Amino acid sequence: MTRVVERPAGAGLLLRVVPPGLYAGRARVLVERAYLVNRRAWLSLVSGFFEPVFFLLSLGYGFGQLVSAVDGVPYPAYVAPALLAASAMNGAIFDATYNLFFKIKYARLYEAVLATPMGPVDIAVGEACWALLRGGLYSAGFLAVMLGFGLVWSPWAVLVLPACLLVALAFAAVGMAATTFMRSWQDFDLVQLLVLPLFLFSTTFYPLSVYPAWLRAVVQWTPLYHAIELTRALTTGHVGWGLLGHVGYFAVMAALGVAVAARRLGRLLTA
Amino acid sequence: MTTPLVEARGLTKSFGSFEAVRGIDVEVHPGEAFGFLGANGAGKSSTMRMVSCTSPRTGGELRVLGMDPDRDGPRIRARIGVVPQLDNLDTELTVRQNLEVYGRYFGLSRAHVRAKAVELLEFAQLAERADDEVEPLSGGMKRRLTIARSLVNDPDLLLLDEPTTGLDPQARHLLWDRLFRLKQSGVTLIITTHYMDEAEQLCDRLVVMDGGRIVAEGSPGELIRRYSTREVLELRFPPGEQDPEPVRDLAERVEVLPDRLLLYTADGDAALAAAHARGVRPVSSLVRRSTLEDVFLRLTGRTLVD
Ligand SMILES: Nc1ncnc2c1ncn2[C@@H]1O[C@H](COP(=O)(O)OP(=O)(O)O)[C@@H](O)[C@H]1O
Ligand SMILES: [Mg+2]
Numbered sequence: 272m273t274r275v276v277e278r279p280a281g282a283g284l285l286l287r288v289v290p291p292g293l294y295a296g297r298a299r300v301l302v303e304r305a306y307l308v309n310r311r312a313w314l315s316l317v318s319g320f321f322e323p324v325f326f327l328l329s330l331g332y333g334f335g336q337l338v339s340a341v342d343g344v345p346y347p348a349y350v351a352p353a354l355l356a357a358s359a360m361n362g363a364i365f366d367a368t369y370n371l372f373f374k375i376k377y378a379r380l381y382e383a384v385l386a387t388p389m390g391p392v393d394i395a396v397g398e399a400c401w402a403l404l405r406g407g408l409y410s411a412g413f414l415a416v417m418l419g420f421g422l423v424w425s426p427w428a429v430l431v432l433p434a435c436l437l438v439a440l441a442f443a444a445v446g447m448a449a450t451t452f453m454r455s456w457q458d459f460d461l462v463q464l465l466v467l468p469l470f471l472f473s474t475t476f477y478p479l480s481v482y483p484a485w486l487r488a489v490v491q492w493t494p495l496y497h498a499i500e501l502t503r504a505l506t507t508g509h510v511g512w513g514l515l516g517h518v519g520y521f522a523v524m525a526a527l528g529v530a531v532a533a534r535r536l537g538r539l540l541t542a
Numbered sequence: 543m544t545t546p547l548v549e550a551r552g553l554t555k556s557f558g559s560f561e562a563v564r565g566i567d568v569e570v571h572p573g574e575a576f577g578f579l580g581a582n583g584a585g586k587s588s589t590m591r592m593v594s595c596t597s598p599r600t601g602g603e604l605r606v607l608g609m610d611p612d613r614d615g616p617r618i619r620a621r622i623g624v625v626p627q628l629d630n631l632d633t634e635l636t637v638r639q640n641l642e643v644y645g646r647y648f649g650l651s652r653a654h655v656r657a658k659a660v661e662l663l664e665f666a667q668l669a670e671r672a673d674d675e676v677e678p679l680s681g682g683m684k685r686r687l688t689i690a691r692s693l694v695n696d697p698d699l700l701l702l703d704e705p706t707t708g709l710d711p712q713a714r715h716l717l718w719d720r721l722f723r724l725k726q727s728g729v730t731l732i733i734t735t736h737y738m739d740e741a742e743q744l745c746d747r748l749v750v751m752d753g754g755r756i757v758a759e760g761s762p763g764e765l766i767r768r769y770s771t772r773e774v775l776e777l778r779f780p781p782g783e784q785d786p787e788p789v790r791d792l793a794e795r796v797e798v799l800p801d802r803l804l805l806y807t808a809d810g811d812a813a814l815a816a817a818h819a820r821g822v823r824p825v826s827s828l829v830r831r832s833t834l835e836d837v838f839l840r841l842t843g844r845t846l847v848d
Contacts, residue, residue: 295616303646308635378630378634379628379630383630387695388620388649389616
């Protein structure tokens with residue numbers, strides 16, 4: 272019997288650092304699977320694209336009639352990059368929490384996966400990558416809308432898509448890690464309770480200067496704030512070295528998230 | 543002397559302070575069909591999960607395909623097929639995709655899994671349902687798909703945890719036929735079951751498990767010879783009216799069940815005639831060959847019916 276076994280590609284570094292029992296270097300196959308599943312459920316995929324567009328039309332242009340500019344930036348152009356970052360966050364979190372929980376609790380998908388040479392790190396990385404791809408797709412769509420409305424004028428904006436991918440990856444990783452601690456659907460109300468204020472208060476619709484000093488300090492620690500700083504700087508062209516700080520923030524968040532998620536998934540699924 | 547595919551010494555599994563497997567010794571040799579027979583809760587699934595390297599052992603020694611599951615889990619899993627007690631098919635994929643994607647988890651190429659899926663759909667008699675959803679399939683079909691899926695990597699060792707539980711007789715016989723073919727093609731099988739007929743049909747050798755321990759080991763025939771008699775006479779009574787005393791000396795052993803007496807004897811017809819002669823009037827009677835059920839009853843004092 273001949274076996275055609277593919278060498279894991281592009282997994283070199285992880286393969287060397289992670290114990291072989293936890294990682295087969297085949298996270299890609301889970302992305303393949305997600306692609307097959309979503310190819311059939313494309314409607315739910317597409318609907319995620321419209322949400323930020325509606326926000327842009329209603330708040331950016333509707334509300335924008337009353338507010339001419341923030342920090343010298345026309346209001347729609349001020350809100351649009353924030354919506355871009357928020358949609359990267361929302362898409363990633365949805366995939367990494369609800370969908371992951373369903374697969375752990377009800378579909379018992381991962382139990383089947385772990386009976387093959389695949390390990391929990393393959394699952395964590397694979398699912399995070401899918402969430403990232405999906406988030407990236409939404410971001411690209413919304414970015415096209417922004418271009419169409421003439422809301423992007425800096426050449427730095429070419430970097431906004433990779434920035435969104437990093438943001439999506441970080442939120443996906445942390446969302447997955449959080450999901451491994453959830454016991455029932457009720458716990459997901461907590462996710463809503465966290466995500467909604469993040470969306471509303473992370474300088475999405477008005478600048479940080481509106482807040483008193485103590486609240487400013489709090490907001491500056493939250494992830495969506497960093498994401499919005501990053502996307503807004505890139506689309507409006509206010510670029511400086513400080514942006515690397517935001518990049519570092521998300522790199523750490525992603526690494527921690529994947530590490531915790533993989534560890535917890537391994538425990539959860541191999542009693 | 544061939545090296546065993548599975549070798550366990552003093553193998554244990556605990557969940558917290560509860561010991562589900564309490565030190566078992568097992569050897570499974572290439573080409574064999576080996577069975578774990580036991581009631582619910584005996585520790586069969588826990589044992590199977592340790593052998594399939596999906597659950598770490600608590601204590602004792604375990605080698606699968608000559609390797610240590612703690613260290614070489616992925617390498618072992620690459621060469622075994624697993625049919626878990628409860629189907630865990632991918633309900634978001636079609637029947638065919640279930641096979642193809644599963645093959646991909648093993649690192650098999652797309653072209654290879656595509657061809658393999660066609661072959662396995664044929665084997666599992668699911669070719670007509672290839673592009674259907676998984677959810678509407680019947681229990682028997684899902685089970686066949688799970689078995690087909692477990693074969694996608696051409697395993698050297700196939701682990702089947704209660705492969706036919708909950709299926710109707712027709713579906714069971716179809717599954718047995720498929721398993722028999724696998725066995726004849728040289729695949730080593732490990733099967734857990736609480737069906738006696740299944741163990742007798744499929745297993746060359748088996749162990750009887752009870753409360754996390756192995757209480758007997760041998761071929762079905764050996765076990766029946768050792769722990770039972772050639773024939774069994776069943777005398778049925780209205781519940782509560784069965785009295786073993788008048789027939790106690792007519793058999794080697796008499797077992798009292800809620801609605802009947804079981805008389806273990808080499809000659810059931812003779813025992814029945816003698817019982818009639820003593821004026822014992824059962825509602826009905828039956829002389830049958832001894833089965834593993836009788837062995838189990840003898841060893842554990844319980845029936846397997848749950
Ligand atoms: N994950 C688990 N956590 C706690 N107890 C368990 C777990 N799995 C099995 N058990 C217990 O271990 C015992 C043996 O279970 P199992 O191996 O599934 O038996 P069988 O497959 O023979 O029915 C049962 O009492 C069961 O309740
Ligand atoms: Mg079981």
